[in-house]
Structure formats: C-alpha cells, structure tokens
Amino acid sequence: MNKTKLSSYDFNLPKELIAQKPVSPADTCCLLVLDRKTKRIIDEKFLNLTKYLNKGDVLVFNNSKVLPARLIGRKKTGGKVEILLLRQIKPDTWECLVGNLPVHKQVGTSLLFSGKQEHASTKLSTGPLLSGQIAARKNNIAQIKFNLSGKKLMDQIFKLGQTPTPPYIKRLAKATEYQNFFAKKIGSVAAPTAGLHFTPRIFKLLKQKGVQIEFVTLHVGLGTFAPIKFEDITKHQIHSEYFELDKATAKRLNQAKKEGRRIIAVGTTSVRVLESCSQSKISKASNFGLPAEALAEAGLRPSAFMLRANSGYTDIYIYPGYKFKFIDSLITNFHVPKSSLLLLVSALAGTEFIKKAYQYAIRKKYRFYSFGDVMLIK
Numbered sequence: 398m399n400k401t402k403l404s405s406y407d408f409n410l411p412k413e414l415i416a417q418k419p420v421s422p423a424d425t426c427c428l429l430v431l432d433r434k435t436k437r438i439i440d441e442k443f444l445n446l447t448k449y450l451n452k453g454d455v456l457v458f459n460n461s462k463v464l465p466a467r468l469i470g471r472k473k474t475g476g477k478v479e480i481l482l483l484r485q486i487k488p489d490t491w492e493c494l495v496g497n498l499p500v501h502k503q504v505g506t507s508l509l510f511s512g513k514q515e516h517a518s519t520k521l522s523t524g525p526l527l528s529g530q531i532a533a534r535k536n537n538i539a540q541i542k543f544n545l546s547g548k549k550l551m552d553q554i555f556k557l558g559q560t561p562t563p564p565y566i567k568r569l570a571k572a573t574e575y576q577n578f579f580a581k582k583i584g585s586v587a588a589p590t591a592g593l594h595f596t597p598r599i600f601k602l603l604k605q606k607g608v609q610i611e612f613v614t615l616h617v618g619l620g621t622f623a624p625i626k627f628e629d630i631t632k633h634q635i636h637s638e639y640f641e642l643d644k645a646t647a648k649r650l651n652q653a654k655k656e657g658r659r660i661i662a663v664g665t666t667s668v669r670v671l672e673s674c675s676q677s678k679i680s681k682a683s684n685f686g687l688p689a690e691a692l693a694e695a696g697l698r699p700s701a702f703m704l705r706a707n708s709g710y711t712d713i714y715i716y717p718g719y720k721f722k723f724i725d726s727l728i729t730n731f732h733v734p735k736s737s738l739l740l741l742v743s744a745l746a747g748t749e750f751i752k753k754a755y756q757y758a759i760r761k762k763y764r765f766y767s768f769g770d771v772m773l774i775k
Contacts, residue, residue, distance in 0.1 A: 400717045400748050403628050407734045408755055415565050416768035419574055424596040427763055427770040431746055431754050438757050443594050444602075446728075449773055452607030453658040455650065456728070459589040459666045460612040462580035465558030465572060468527075470510035478508050480541065481561060482554065483586060483619065484639075489546035490532065494619065495539045506531045508541065510557055527553045551583070561586055563622060563767055565733075574768070584616030584639065590767040591664030591729050609658075611650060614641040615666040615711075625735055635714040635737055640670045644706040647674065651703045654723065661726040665741050668724055673711040675702040675722035716740040717748050727774045731758060731765040746774045 398405050420426050430439040430449055441448070450456075466482040481494040510527040527550075533540040543550050560572045577592040579600075603610060620636020627633055650671075654660060662668045702722035717740065727745055732738040743751045754772070763770045 398748060398752075400743075401630055403625055403630050403735050405748065406630075406736075406739050406743065408752070408759075410734070410759060410765055414759065414762060414765050414769075416764040416766060416770075417566055417568055418570070419593060419768040420764075422596060422598075423594055424599050426594055429754065429758055429763060429770065429772040431750065431772060431774045433746055433750070433774065436750060438754055440761065443771060444599070446599065446773070447602050447606045447608070449775060450603070450606055450608050450661075451659065453609070453653070453656070454661055455609040455611055455653045455658055456603065456661050456663055457611045457613060457650070457667045457671060457724075458577070458579060458592055458595075458663045459615050459670070460577070460579055460581040461585040461589055461614050461616050461666070462583045463560060463572075463576050463585045463588050463617075464583055465555055465560050466586045467559040467561045468510050468554070468557060469559070470508050470527075473507050473509065480508070480539075481586065481619070482558075483538070486540065487542075489544075489550060490540055490542045493539050493541050495531075495534075495537055504531055504534060527557060563587065565766055566768065570768075579612070581612070582614045582616075582641075584614075586619055587617045587621055588767065589615070589617055589664045589666045591667075591771065593768070594771050595663070609649075609653065611646055613646065613667055613670040615639070615670050617666060621738070622733075623737075625737060625740075630716050630740060633714065633737070635712050637710045637712040638666075638669070639709070640673065640711050641708040642670055642674045642704065642706050647704040647706040650723075654701075654703065659725045660723060661728060662724045663728045665727075665729060665738050668715070668727060668741065669711055669713050671704065671723045672715065672721065673713045674704045674707050676705045715744050717744045719744045721745060728771060729774065730767065730771055731755065731763065731769055733766065742774065 424443055426443045428441040428443040428446060430441050464482060468480050470478050472478055479496045482491050483494055484492045486492055508529045527543060527545065529541040529543040531539045532542045545553055560570055560575050562570045562575060575588045577589065578596065616639045618636055618638050623636055625633045650660065662671060704723060727742065729742055732742065
C-alpha cells in the first residue's frame with residue numbers, strides 16, 4: 398500500500414450503514430476499541446467507555462456550538478434564495494455560501510429572510526424579520542450586510558435559521574440532535590460529532606472514575622467536508638479553522654502531560670487544536686511560564702512537547718507520517734472515504750490497522766458518520 402496515494406484510503410460502504418439519526422439515548426451507541434499495541438479490535442458499548450480509561454486520564458472536548466446557519470429567503474422580486482452562514486467578519490456582516498442566485502447577481506442585491514420556504518408569489522404579511530444586502534461577491538461566496546447587528550442579529554439567526562447537516566444525511570435533523578450538550582461558544586457550521594455520544598450520564602461516570610475533563614474551541618467550517626482532489630495526498634491544502642486554547646486550560650494540560658497522564662482528544666477537531674498549539678524544546682519553556690529548571694526537575698526530556706495558549710486560525714494537515722506531539726489517544730467517529738479526517742486517524746492508528754478496523758466495522762454493521770457509532774483508538 399502506498400500511503401501517499403489517496404486511493405489507499407477508499408472503501409465501499411453500504412448505504413444502509415450511513416446513520417440518518419442518532420440512537421436514543423445517544424450514549425447507547427456502539428464503541429469499537431482499537432488497541433494499537435496489541436492490534437486487537439474489541440466490540441463494546443459506549444456506556445462502558447470508562448473500562449478503557451484510567452484515573453487521571455484527561456479527555457479534551459471541543460465546546461464549539463453549531464450555528465443554525467442555513468437561512469432561506471427570497472429576493473425582492475420573489476425568487477427563492479438559500480444561504481449558509483460561514484464566518485462573521487463584522488457585527489452586521491457575514492461571509493456566506495450563496496445558492497439559487499446567479500453569479501452575475503452581485504453587489505447590491507437585497508435579500509429577505511422569513512425562516513420559511515416561501516413560494517415566489519407569497520408576500521410576508523408582517524414584513525421581513527431579517528434582511529440583508531450583498532456587499533461583495535466572489536463566485537458562490539458573498540459578504541452579506543444585514544439590517545441587524547450583534548446580539549439582535551444572532552437572536553434572529555437562531556429564530557429563523559435551520560441546522561445544516563452533511564450531504565449524506567437525507568433528513569432535516571433536529572437542532573438538539575446535532576449539538577453537543579456541553580457546547581458553549583457559537584461559531585461552527587457543522588458539529589464536532591465525536592462529542593454527540595456524550596451525555597450528562599457519561600460525564601458523571603467519567604468524574605466518578607477520576608477522569609479529568611477539559612475544553613478547547615475549534616469552529617468547524619464547511620472545509621471539513623471538502624474532498625481531496627489530488628491522488629498524491631501531500632499536495633492537498635487543508636481548510637483553515639478558528640480555534641482557541643486559553644492559558645488556564647493549557648497550564649492544566651501541561652501539568653497532566655508532565656505527570657505522564659494520558660491526553661485523549663475527543664474528535665479530530667480537538668486534535669487539531671492541541672497539535673497546533675504544541676511547542677517543543679526546553680529552550681522555549683519561557684513561552685509557557687515555566688523555567689527550564691522546573692521542566693528538567695519534572696523529568697521532561699529536551700524533546701518533550703508542551704502547549705502554549707493561543708487563538709487564531711489553523712490549517713494543520715495531519716496525514717500518515719505525521720508525528721503526534723501532544724495527544725496520546727483519540728475518540729472519534731467513522732469517517733468518509735478519502736477524507737482528511739480519515740487520513741488523520743490513519744496517521745494515529747496506522748493506515749493498515751484503520752483499514753482493517755473499518756472493514757471489520759462494516760462486517761459487524763456498525764453505523765457510520767455523524768450520527769453513527771464511535772471508536773476509541775488507545
């Protein structure tokens with residue numbers, strides 16, 4: 398197998414294994430445990446996750462909250478328009494993916510949003526709850542300036558918007574189905590789906606086990622679904638996404654790493670934050686507020702990696718051959734063939750082992766993708 402060829406990360410998945418809705422309760426899904434040391438594959442229930450965790454382990458979640466980013470409206474002339482909010486660039490202006498609107502319809506076009514799929518001949522009896530105007534346009538990406546700003550704009554978005562779901566989900570998902578219960582910071586257009594399996598019941602079990610829970614933020618963009626277009630995976634340019642790791646969290650995670658406790662990322666988005674913020678060498682210890690002597694006394698080698706609090710945009714691209722700096726294990730969903738997410742998990746577990754595990758999961762009829770089952774790579 399050539400690990401740099403995209404075709405090495407392809408597989409055939411029966412359509413009936415693409416989960417269209419989550420199990421209920423969400424924590425009753427199946428868990429596939431991959432033991433990298435023994436190469437064992439273990440069938441398990443997610444409710445038994447703590448069997449594979451130790452006191453002192455640290456689970457790191459992404460607390461980004463999904464925005465109901467799909468807005469349906471119309472032009473003043475009555476034609477239907479659908480937009481997907483991508484990124485807020487001003488209190489009253491968003492970058493949006495625009496559908497149902499020819500490219501030549503550019504700057505100045507006014508849009509009215511009602512939250513309903515209006516027929517072209519239907520008029521809003523009470524006037525538009527939300528309106529906007531295209532301020533700039535490049536291909537399908539537009540900057541739309543709305544008639545509201547700040548909290549008032551966000552309130553209307555949550556009132557009128559629909560939760561976007563990946564193209565392989567053929568039903569309109571409920572907002573609560575596609576939102577982590579611990580989600581806090583608004584900004585994602587797609588859910589960090591590894592966290593969907595966790596419930597307050599699971600969190601209680603984790604705390605009883607003595608597992609430490611931490612949160613980072615990475616706002617998932619549409620780029621997470623962007624296909625890799627090159628057969629040579631090294632030529633792919635991955636999407637950029639906004640992230641935050643605060644100082645207090647970085648300090649606690651560094652302490653856990655120093656003590657030799659496992660850092661377990663929940664989802665590939667948490668991996669991207671932690672690996673993006675990893676810094677090496679004792680000579681850089683001042684960046685963490687830790688003197689080199691303290692690190693040496695703690696037994697850290699000069700090659701040890703630690704986190705530095707940071708925020709901004711990351712385009713870290715993790716594929717087989719990447720050497721992980723900070724995470725030790727990963728809890729993740731089953732991913733789409735030939736995707737950057739599948740490349741990331743292959744980098745951690747090994748391409749051959751992941752391929753074997755996926756074929757096993759297909760034979761055992763595990764449920765795949767966003768609303769599917771989950772795996773622990775330990």
